Each structure stands twice: as C-alpha cells, then as structure tokens.
Amino acid sequence: MNKIFYKCDIVVFGGHGDLSFRKLIPALYHLVKDAHIDLNSRIIIASRTKMSNSDNTKLIKEKLKTFLNKDEEFEDEVFAKFESLIKYCHIDFAENKTFKNLENLLTKNQNEERIFYFSTASEFYENICKSLSDYKLISTTSRVVLEKPIGKNLETSKVINEKVLEYFKEDQIYRIDHYLGKDTVQNLIALRFSNKMFVPLWDANNIDHIQITLSESVGVESRWEFYNQYGAMRDMVQNHLMQLVCLLAMEPPHSLDPNAIRDEKLKVLNSLRSIEEKDMKNHAIRAQYTAGIVDGKEVKGYLDDGNSQSDTETFVALKLFIDNFRWSDTPFYIRTGKRMPSKNSEIVIQFKSIPYSIFDNYTMPNKLIISFSPDESITLNLMHKIPGLDEKMKLQEVSLELNPPRSFVRKNEAYERLLLDVIRANPTLFMRLDEVNAAWKWTDKIISAWQNNITPMQTYKAGTNGPASAISMLAKDERVWHEN
Numbered sequence: 001m002n003k004i005f006y007k008c009d010i011v012v013f014g015g016h017g018d019l020s021f022r023k024l025i026p027a028l029y030h031l032v033k034d035a036h037i038d039l040n041s042r043i044i045i046a047s048r049t050k051m052s053n054s055d056n057t058k059l060i061k062e063k064l065k066t067f068l069n070k071d072e073e074f075e076d077e078v079f080a081k082f083e084s085l086i087k088y089c090h091i092d093f094a095e096n097k098t099f100k101n102l103e104n105l106l107t108k109n110q111n112e113e114r115i116f117y118f119s120t121a122s123e124f125y126e127n128i129c130k131s132l133s134d135y136k137l138i139s140t141t142s143r144v145v146l147e148k149p150i151g152k153n154l155e156t157s158k159v160i161n162e163k164v165l166e167y168f169k170e171d172q173i174y175r176i177d178h179y180l181g182k183d184t185v186q187n188l189i190a191l192r193f194s195n196k197m198f199v200p201l202w203d204a205n206n207i208d209h210i211q212i213t214l215s216e217s218v219g220v221e222s223r224w225e226f227y228n229q230y231g232a233m234r235d236m237v238q239n240h241l242m243q244l245v246c247l248l249a250m251e252p253p254h255s256l257d258p259n260a261i262r263d264e265k266l267k268v269l270n271s272l273r274s275i276e277e278k279d280m281k282n283h284a285i286r287a288q289y290t291a292g293i294v295d296g297k298e299v300k301g302y303l304d305d306g307n308s309q310s311d312t313e314t315f316v317a318l319k320l321f322i323d324n325f326r327w328s329d330t331p332f333y334i335r336t337g338k339r340m341p342s343k344n345s346e347i348v349i350q351f352k353s354i355p356y357s358i359f360d361n362y363t364m365p366n367k368l369i370i371s372f373s374p375d376e377s378i379t380l381n382l383m384h385k386i387p388g389l390d391e392k393m394k395l396q397e398v399s400l401e402l403n404p405p406r407s408f409v410r411k412n413e414a415y416e417r418l419l420l421d422v423i424r425a426n427p428t429l430f431m432r433l434d435e436v437n438a439a440w441k442w443t444d445k446i447i448s449a450w451q452n453n454i455t456p457m458q459t460y461k462a463g464t465n466g467p468a469s470a471i472s473m474l475a476k477d478e479r480v481w482h483e484n
C-alpha cells in the first residue's frame with residue numbers, strides 16, 4: 001500500500017494547556033514518526049505566553065519526554081523532524097490584534113489545507129473564529145476541531161455552535177470526542193455488526209442489563225478551576241458516556257458512511273427516557289470525593305483541592321432506559337468518577353438466564369465484558385462442565401478471552417487516530433451538531449433537577465467505588481456493579 005503524506009498547517013489554540021501537552025503533542029509526534037505528515041507541513045502552537053520559538057521547542061521536548069507512553073523511548077531523530085515543523089505563536093483570544101502574529105506565520109509559504117484545533121474552553125470559540133475571519137485566515141479547505149464539552153447546556157451549545165457556523169460550514173467542523181478514537185470503542189461496531197452470533201442476542205429479549213463504568217484514580221488537582229465549572233456530568237456523561245450508549249444501542253447503520261452512523265446514534269439519543277422528578281433521587285446519583293487513600297497514598301478531598309465551597313459533582317451514576325422496540329425496559333447503568341480505586345473503562349453486557357435449567361447447580365447467565373483501560377480485552381463468560389468422573393454433572397463459569405492476536409494489538413492513541421482523520425477529512429468518528437444537542441437536552445434535565453437540589457449531593461471517600469447510593473441503585477433491582 002502506498003503511504004500518503006498529508007501536507008497541511010495545523011494550529012493548536014491552547015497549545016500550552018493540559019490536553020495539548022498530554023495528548024495532542026504526543027499524537028502529532030507519532031504522526032510525524034509514522035510518516036503520515038509531510039515534512040513541509042507546519043504545527044503552530046498558539047498560546048498566551050510571550051515566548052521564542054526555541055524556548056517553545058525546549059518546553060515541548062520536555063513535555064514529550066514526560067507524556068510519551070511509559071514503554072516508549074523518546075527518539076532524538078524523530079524529534080529533529082518534529083521540531084522542524086513546529087512554530088510558536090503568541091495569541092490572546094481577547095486581543096484581536098495578536099492574530100496578526102498568526103497571519104504573518106500562516107501566509108508565508110502557506111499550505112492549502114489549514115486545521116484549527118480549539119484546545120480550550122468553548123466560551124472562547126466565537127472570539128477565535130471572529131479573529132481568524134477578520135484576518136482572512138479561513139478558506140473553504142480549512143477545518144476546525146472543537147473540543148468537548150461545547151457549552152454548559154443546550155442553550156449555550158446552540159449559541160456557540162451557531163457562532164462557529166457563521167465562519168465554518170457544518171462539514172468543516174469536527175466535534176471531537178476522543179472516546180470515539182479508541183480502537184476498542186470502534187470495535188463495538190465490528191463486534192456487533194460483523195458477528196452473526198451477537199446479532200440475534202442484542203436486545204431486550206436476551207440482555208438483562210448493560211453497565212458502563214469509566215472510573216479514574218486521578219483527582220482534579222490542577223484542573224480544578226476548569227473542572228469546577230463543569231463537573232462529571234458535563235465532562236464525561238454528556239459526551240463520552242452518551243456516545244458509548246449510542247454505539248451499544250444503535251440499530252445497524254446501512255453503511256459506514258459518517259451520516260449513516262450519526263443518524264442511528266441520534267435515534268438512540270432521541271429515544272432516551274427522560275428521568276421523571278420522582279425517580280431522580282434513585283436514578284441520578286451525584287457525589288463528591290472526600291480525603292482518602294488511592295494507590296496507598298493519602299489524597300486530599302475535592303474541596304481541599306480547590307480550597308473552596310462547591311457543589312460540583314466528581315461522580316455520577318445513572319440508570320437510564322431507551323424507549324424503543326429493541327431496548328424496551330432494559331436498564332443501562334452508567335457511572336463515572338474521579339478518585340476511584342483505579343483507572344477502569346469497561347462495558348458489561350449481562351445476558352439473561354437460560355429459560356430452564358436441567359442442571360443441579362446454579363448456572364450463571366453469560367456476560368460479555370469489554371475493557372478498554374487500563375488494558376484492552378474482551379471476555380465472554382460461559383458455563384462449562386468441570387472435567388471429571390462425578391456422577392452428576394457439575395458446572396463452572398469460565399472466561400473465553402477474545403483478545404486480538406499480538407499483531408493486532410493497538411499502538412495508536414485515540415487522539416492520533418482522530419487527528420489523522422481530521423487531516424484526511426474523514427468526519428465519521430466526530431459528533432454532528434444534532435447529536436451534541438440531543439445529548440444536552442437529556443442531561444440538562446438532570447442538571448437542573450440537581451440545581452434544584454432534588455437529588456442531594458453525596459460524598460465518597462477517595463479510593464472507593466462511589467457513594468453507597470450508587471450501590472443501592474442496583475441492589476434495589478437485585479443487581480450489582482461489576483468490579484474488577
């Protein structure tokens with residue numbers, strides 16, 4: 001296969017922010033290393049500090065050494081190529097005239113394709129677009145990447161998106177949700193729609209319930225100011241968790257065409273049953289971590305991290321239903337939280353019991369466990385005869401590991417995949433405006449019930465699996481969270 005080298009100018013706004021240093025710069029380094037980007041491309045790091053190109057390069061080198069994968073060596077040869085692409089640009093979103101610096105850079109030896117990555121809070125998107133337009137830096141071949149969450153609710157999302165749409169057409173806008181760039185998440189489409197055995201089983205007749213857990217052991221620490229305005233609902237549920245629910249629940253799209261997939265995801269979001277006020281307390285749990293022990297180390301509570309009062313949630317657990325033919329009355333239990341015992345991203349498909357048992361001992365219903373962090377694996381739990389001469393057949397639960405052969409093992413990070421998709425103008429793994437707004441419409445109702453204190457804020461000790469109410473949410477249904 002001939003390798004395609006893509007030639008473009010990429011501008012990262014918020015280039016010295018947490019996301020840029022931890023994810024975007026390593027992803028771009030890898031795209032250069034794997035020769036996806038032509039060496040006449042440019043990567044412009046735009047940030048507020050006044051700094052020389054050489055100081056910026058030094059800083060980037062230092063950050064890359066910190067944030068490359070633990071098992072990966074920093075390669076001087078690759079960095080030499082990467083460095084040759086990087087330029088620094090001082091920009092303050094609030095000062096239109098600083099965009100002159102960008103104009104000077106972009107219009108010299110320019111590449112036709114321009115990508116603007118807004119790695120900053122969405123309240124700045126309008127200002128950035130306006131300044132780019134004032135300096136005539138947007139053309140029909142330009143693309144813009146918008147980080148999530150866009151706005152803080154449906155109303156602000158609509159306003160921000162409308163503003164961006166004054167400058168870019170919908171097909172130039174790439175609304176990123178990095179979970180869609182994870183191989184295991186994309187594999188949900190392959191697993192569901194390329195394996196005959198799962199096709200007839202994937203519905204309310206055969207599945208008892210579905211669980212999704214996105215837990216993190218890290219706290220909020222240096223991101224406190226930012227996070228405190230959003231909380232787990234806006235930071236994780238409105239986007240990542242909603243997208244996972246969509247991929248698990250959607251009908252088969254007619255093809256892998258971007259809009260065919262987005263149309264099916266949208267139908268799921270529009271079928272989400274709105275949580276009634278009377279159920280809110282039991283179906284929408286919110287909590288904040290207090291001081292505790294994580295990985296054997298004492299850690300501060302959320303309020304001590306920020307040194308302030310706050311009613312921002314760091315944990316959410318929800319019980320939701322999708323009101324359609326396929327999922328009628330099948331609960332989806334989803335949860336996410338900071339300062340939980342470990343980093344764990346996992347989907348559990350709990351099948352129903354067999355209709356009648358001919359065995360003396362209890363048969364465990366089958367379970368499909370899809371893990372994508374810290375390790376990627378797919379496990380199918382099945383019942384199996386215990387080998388031996390027992391007169392009566394005895395059964396045990398065994399795990400069938402569906403792990404890909406080593407040569408299949410992922411080496412690309414989510415952001416690498418998604419940045420390459422933006423570069424090659426493939427929007428399949430990005431969110432369309434109607435999806436974003438449908439997700440807000442559903443989460444807004446819960447957020448406003450919380451604002452009216454309908455569900456009280458709970459607490460959980462750092463290093464635990466969330467508040468007791470999240471456990472009893474399932475216990476009331478005679479179910480338990482799957483814990484590793």
Ligand SMILES: NC(=O)C1=CN([C@@H]2O[C@H](COP(=O)(O)OP(=O)(O)OC[C@H]3O[C@@H](n4cnc5c(N)ncnc54)[C@H](OP(=O)(O)O)[C@@H]3O)[C@@H](O)[C@H]2O)C=CC1
Pocket residue numbers: 013014015016017018019020047048049091092093094118119120121122147148149178223226
């Ligand atoms: N961090 C993460 O893990 C993830 C973040 N995101 C999203 O990515 C976006 C960025 O997040 P994150 O990197 O964590 O945030 P940070 O606060 O670390 O970075 C934001 C950047 O915006 C810059 N900025 C703020 N105001 C201005 C201004 N007036 N002019 C110029 N630059 C300005 C800041 O510059 P300065 O350094 O000068 O303050 C900073 O570099 C957010 O939308 C977030 O939701 C999405 C997924 C994961």
Ligand SMILES: O=C1O[C@H](COP(=O)(O)O)[C@@H](O)[C@H](O)[C@H]1O
Pocket residue numbers: 178216235236345373
């Ligand atoms: O979008 C976000 O995701 C990260 C978690 O991402 P993961 O790929 O490491 O699972 C989360 O820490 C951050 O708060 C949030 O903004």
